[in-house]
Amino acid sequence: MTKPLVFTGNRFDRAAQxxxxxxxxxxxxxxxxxxxxxxxxxxxxxxxxDRPAIDWRGYADVKEFxxxxxxxxxxxxxxxxxxxxxxxxSLENPxxxxxxxxxxxxxxRNISAQLRPGEAGALAQARSMIAWHDNHQFCAKCGAKTDxxxxxxxxICSSESCKAQHFPRTDPVAxxxxxxxxxxLMGRGHNFPPGQFSCLxxxxxPGETIEQGVKREVLEETGVKVENVTYHSSQPWPYPSxxxxxxxxxxxxxxxTIDPIELAEAHWFSKDEVRELLARAGTPETPRASPPLAIxxxxxxxxxxxxxx
Ligand SMILES: [Zn+2]
Numbered sequence: 001m002t003k004p005l006v007f008t009g010n011r012f013d014r015a016a017q018x019x020x021x022x023x024x025x026x027x028x029x030x031x032x033x034x035x036x037x038x039x040x041x042x043x044x045x046x047x048x049x050d051r052p053a054i055d056w057r058g059y060a061d062v063k064e065f066x067x068x069x070x071x072x073x074x075x076x077x078x079x080x081x082x083x084x085x086x087x088x089x090s091l092e093n094p095x096x097x098x099x100x101x102x103x104x105x106x107x108x109r110n111i112s113a114q115l116r117p118g119e120a121g122a123l124a125q126a127r128s129m130i131a132w133h134d135n136h137q138f139c140a141k142c143g144a145k146t147d148x149x150x151x152x153x154x155x156i157c158s159s160e161s162c163k164a165q166h167f168p169r170t171d172p173v174a175x176x177x178x179x180x181x182x183x184x185l186m187g188r189g190h191n192f193p194p195g196q197f198s199c200l201x202x203x204x205x206p207g208e209t210i211e212q213g214v215k216r217e218v219l220e221e222t223g224v225k226v227e228n229v230t231y232h233s234s235q236p237w238p239y240p241s242x243x244x245x246x247x248x249x250x251x252x253x254x255x256x257t258i259d260p261i262e263l264a265e266a267h268w269f270s271k272d273e274v275r276e277l278l279a280r281a282g283t284p285e286t287p288r289a290s291p292p293l294a295i296x297x298x299x300x301x302x303x304x305x306x307x308x309x
Contacts, residue, residue: 006293011118015074029072035082045102045103045104073085128238141164144162153168187222188265214249222256226250226252232302233295248299
């Protein structure tokens with residue numbers, strides 16, 4: 001790897017063996033060493049007084065939310081302390097109450113590259129988990145209310161005749177550097193800023209291998225056939241719960257016919273052109289590559305370095 005990917009540094013011992021132990025969990029929640037990251041409308045509380053860092057709070061600061069039944073997730077153990085995420089979205093004005101010394105709620109995407117890797121990884125876990133609970137308040141099987149269980153790692157239907165158990169999901173996305181000789185294929189989706197190019201990508205579908213997903217997505221989006229798919233690296237992407245699976249593959253055809261619904265444009269780029277795209281990444285100048293935060297950026301760097309492992 002050329003550089004550690006943002007969101008990949010989660011260092012918690014997730015200690016799953018304690019999740020169903022309500023007594024242990026209740027004790028740890030009130031333990032003076034335990035730490036909580038408050039999440040408000042999926043934004044995380046960040047301390048900006050020095051280098052940006054998660055503004056971890058103690059039990060006293062979040063007690064009222066826990067007692068009110070807010071979504072509470074056990075993230076895991078690090079530095080001999082239990083870490084939790086707590087949803088404080090019930091706060092109407094998070095700047096005013098309950099503690100004036102709280103930091104600022106910031107979109108995880110906008111701050112994670114500035115955090116220490118372990119903290120960005122913690123936010124990937126916290127954001128995905130709370131977003132999942134937000135969207136699974138009702139049973140997908142019968143429609144009844146569901147309740148949080150296992151310290152946040154399942155929800156169980158409240159209907160006695162159903163009792164269906166639901167688990168947090170992770171959605172695999174293949175993202176691929178398509179290479180042909182000394183050129184690579186990059187595209188721009190309609191939702192991308194004009195002039196910003198990235199690797200092709202798409203969700204792996206049920207019943208499909210990663211290799212099949214890569215071949216299908218490239219063919220669907222650009223009409224290019226690829227072979228020799230190899231895995232490179234992966235990145236949690238908490239919007240809301242994707243796992244980006246970075247791959248390389250070799251094109252065996254060259255003509256591009258884009259799917260106009262999926263892509264606005266796609267082109268072959270030389271190594272010199274990709275170097276220029278990368279140099280402009282994160283600036284307003286175009287054409288440019290995705291910002292360094294994105295795995296697509298790191299795949300492009302790896303291709304230039306011919307580091308495919
Ligand atoms: Zn149900």
